[in-house]
Amino acid sequence: MDCIFCKIVSRQIPSEIVFEDEKIIAFRDISPAAPVHILIIPKQHISSALEINSSNSSIVSYIIEAAARIAREEGIAEDGFRIVNNCGKDGGQTVNHLHFHLLGGRNLTWPPG
Numbered sequence: 001m002d003c004i005f006c007k008i009v010s011r012q013i014p015s016e017i018v019f020e021d022e023k024i025i026a027f028r029d030i031s032p033a034a035p036v037h038i039l040i041i042p043k044q045h046i047s048s049a050l051e052i053n054s055s056n057s058s059i060v061s062y063i064i065e066a067a068a069r070i071a072r073e074e075g076i077a078e079d080g081f082r083i084v085n086n087c088g089k090d091g092g093q094t095v096n097h098l099h100f101h102l103l104g105g106r107n108l109t110w111p112p113g
């Protein structure tokens with residue numbers, strides 16, 4: 001499968017990894033939209049949030065728990081941060097491997113563009 005995030009998991013593509021365990025990996029976004037911009041992904045290939053079902057949904061809460069831990073480690077927990085999942089064309093998804101953006105370190109505007 002030609003998936004860049006699977007290639008990050010298998011180290012075929014380099015990345016700046018900030019956390020990894022048997023289920024997930026977190027690495028810095030190559031084109032950061034905020035001072036802290038980290039992507040957190042399941043190691044298992046799941047194309048998007050549309051593929052979440054009762055047999056794999058536990059990975060989502062696992063990722064959110066990791067995001068909160070990483071936010072504390074990155075020093076953005078106190079001021080606040082945003083966890084974003086883009087899904088599909090209109091959602092702005094450009095990589096078809098489920099990922100959550102952890103963004104912080106500046107005041108993030110709302111609504112998004």
Ligand code: AMP
Pocket residue numbers: 004013015027028029030031032039085086092093094095096
């Ligand atoms: P999305 O638009 O929600 O699908 O997010 C995909 C994100 O992946 C974008 O923010 C890209 O900057 C980021 N990205 C793409 N390729 C890489 C890479 N090789 N290493 C780190 N981040 C990447």
